[in-house]
Amino acid sequence: MKMNRFHRRHITESIAKGAMLLSFLIMAGSLGLILWTVLYKGLPALTWEMISQTPKGGFYLGKEGGILNAIIGSLYLASGGTLIALALSLPMALYLETYLGKSSWGRWVRLSLDVLWGIPSIVYGAFGFTLMLALGMRASLLGGIIVLALLELPIMVRAMDEVIRRMPVDLEHAALALGSTKLEVATRIVLRQMLPGIVTAVLLAFGRGIGDAASVLFTAGYTDNIPGSLLRPAASLPLAVFFQLGTPFPEVQARAYASALILTIIVLAISLGSRWLAAKAGKFTLK
Amino acid sequence: MNTHIQVNNLNAWYGKQPALKEINIEIPKNQITVIMGPSGCGKTTLLKTFNRFLELNDGAKITGEVLVNGQDIYQPDVDVTEVRKRIGLLAQRPYPLPMSIYDNVAYGMNIHRMKKDRLGYKASVKHYLELAGLWDEVQKRLHEPATGLSIGQQQRLCLARGLAVEPEVILGDEPTSALDPISSQHIEKKLLELKSQYTTVIVTHTLRQAKRLADHVIFMYMGEVVEAGPARNVFTNPQQERTRQYLEGLF
Numbered sequence: 001m002k003m004n005r006f007h008r009r010h011i012t013e014s015i016a017k018g019a020m021l022l023s024f025l026i027m028a029g030s031l032g033l034i035l036w037t038v039l040y041k042g043l044p045a046l047t048w049e050m051i052s053q054t055p056k057g058g059f060y061l062g063k064e065g066g067i068l069n070a071i072i073g074s075l076y077l078a079s080g081g082t083l084i085a086l087a088l089s090l091p092m093a094l095y096l097e098t099y100l101g102k103s104s105w106g107r108w109v110r111l112s113l114d115v116l117w118g119i120p121s122i123v124y125g126a127f128g129f130t131l132m133l134a135l136g137m138r139a140s141l142l143g144g145i146i147v148l149a150l151l152e153l154p155i156m157v158r159a160m161d162e163v164i165r166r167m168p169v170d171l172e173h174a175a176l177a178l179g180s181t182k183l184e185v186a187t188r189i190v191l192r193q194m195l196p197g198i199v200t201a202v203l204l205a206f207g208r209g210i211g212d213a214a215s216v217l218f219t220a221g222y223t224d225n226i227p228g229s230l231l232r233p234a235a236s237l238p239l240a241v242f243f244q245l246g247t248p249f250p251e252v253q254a255r256a257y258a259s260a261l262i263l264t265i266i267v268l269a270i271s272l273g274s275r276w277l278a279a280k281a282g283k284f285t286l287k
Numbered sequence: 288m289n290t291h292i293q294v295n296n297l298n299a300w301y302g303k304q305p306a307l308k309e310i311n312i313e314i315p316k317n318q319i320t321v322i323m324g325p326s327g328c329g330k331t332t333l334l335k336t337f338n339r340f341l342e343l344n345d346g347a348k349i350t351g352e353v354l355v356n357g358q359d360i361y362q363p364d365v366d367v368t369e370v371r372k373r374i375g376l377l378a379q380r381p382y383p384l385p386m387s388i389y390d391n392v393a394y395g396m397n398i399h400r401m402k403k404d405r406l407g408y409k410a411s412v413k414h415y416l417e418l419a420g421l422w423d424e425v426q427k428r429l430h431e432p433a434t435g436l437s438i439g440q441q442q443r444l445c446l447a448r449g450l451a452v453e454p455e456v457i458l459g460d461e462p463t464s465a466l467d468p469i470s471s472q473h474i475e476k477k478l479l480e481l482k483s484q485y486t487t488v489i490v491t492h493t494l495r496q497a498k499r500l501a502d503h504v505i506f507m508y509m510g511e512v513v514e515a516g517p518a519r520n521v522f523t524n525p526q527q528e529r530t531r532q533y534l535e536g537l538f
Binding site for chain 2: 174179189284286
């Protein structure tokens with residue numbers, strides 16, 4: 001028996017392992033660097049005033065006020081968009097799997113969703129803007145919500161579709177064998193089995209929605225007030241970062257990083273919350 | 288013989304590939320019928336025509352009649368969910384539904400709205416778990432995930448779940464092939480106990496299991512029924528050369 005640790009196969013494995021470790025370190029390093037930058041530059045400017053007040057006169061010159069308008073605006077926009085996208089994509093994903101399956105129609109629907117996924121968000125924004133002009137609408141919370149829903153829809157449907165496709169077909173047959181209709185299989189079995197994956201899909205779409213600046217730039221506009229109605233413009237955190245970072249004043253730029261920090265914290269909180277939810281929902285599922 | 292299922296001129300194809308050729312058989316009521324034969328002979332395909340599961344395969348085509356109590360289940364006005372409620376299936380591997388042990392048994396009664404209130408469901412869940420010989424092991428953990436059970440317990444849960452929708456026929460597609468010997472014995476014992484109330488059709492590739500269970504035997508080869516009849520006759524005095532060779536273990 002040969003006991004050579006420096007055999008070619010072992011060397012190949014070490015190199016491969018090294019390469020994987022290196023890529024992990026680059027990824028983790030970038031994440032760490034992003035978090036560190038946002039914390040280092042944003043934390044000093046993150047005051048209670050920042051998150052509890054709307055901008056006062058001279059805010060963008062470094063005077064008092066906060067970005068409550070953008071925090072609330074972003075939460076409204078992303079939640080509204082995600083809810084609409086969820087309401088549309090869940091039936092769509094179930095229909096794709098249950099009735100279309102691998103048919104040529106199903107392939108077409110999936111292809112168009114993939115194309116939609118790849119369209120840049122500024123194009124969604126421009127499209128939404130044109131549509132709103134045609135309808136005589138102004139930049140508003142509603143406009144932003146609709147465009148975000150459109151932006152999130154393909155992400156959510158395709159993520160759910162992948163999840164549903166991993167559903168064991170024998171489990172569906174088990175339910176069919178008891179005399180279930182296809183609808184009962186979809187809503188009572190597939191949905192339950194796939195709930196953890198669906199929660200993840202929703203989170204993925206929400207994250208894209210709340211972090212997107214380009215699509216809401218024209219459609220939701222920007223305002224220093226908290227939107228009081230769906231037809232009023234709404235501010236958003238990504239745009240708050242963008243506008244503040246564009247000023248020549250260091251105090252305001254620091255606030256841009258504080259805004260970015262708030263956005264990061266919101267996404268992190270939702271991510272952790274949904275993980276907890278997914279684990280709870282996964283208690284009964286087949287592994 | 289009191290016939291429960293009668294098959295007339297049944298043919299089936301997967302795409303262009305013939306899978307069943309001119310099947311004409313009768314399945315006796317309240318007995319265990321065992322379908323046996325070498326792999327690929329069409330025994331599972333035949334079983335799947337009894338609960339209209341074959342049509343779940345893309346490209347499967349069926350002609351002929353399958354009469355259950357004299358009624359053809361392939362007539363267009365027949366409700367397929369009703370067929371599957373009346374003809375239960377115990378699959379090769381147990382697939383518990385993604386819910387609690389209790390809900391697994393209640394599920395079928397629930398979709399068919401078979402009970403009036405919670406107490407009705409509760410009593411029935413207990414009854415069918417007892418019937419499947421699982422009640423003592425699970426009565427203290429009814430609301431825990433069914434996936435936490437051992438594979439043998441899961442198969443008995445699937446039996447309870449299937450019995451709960453009050454079928455007339457139990458189909459078993461090699462129902463013990465994924466189980467350990469003790470769990471297999473459990474299932475076989477249950478099937479023997481239940482045969483007075485249910486017509487049972489089992490597909491198996493183990494000859495010894497066929498001999499332990501069968502009242503009636505169907506021997507298939509290459510998509511055709513070679514020989515069918517009472518187990519005693521077929522096992523001790525096969526009429527066909529092929530059957531004799533199979534029983535002697537020649538293929």
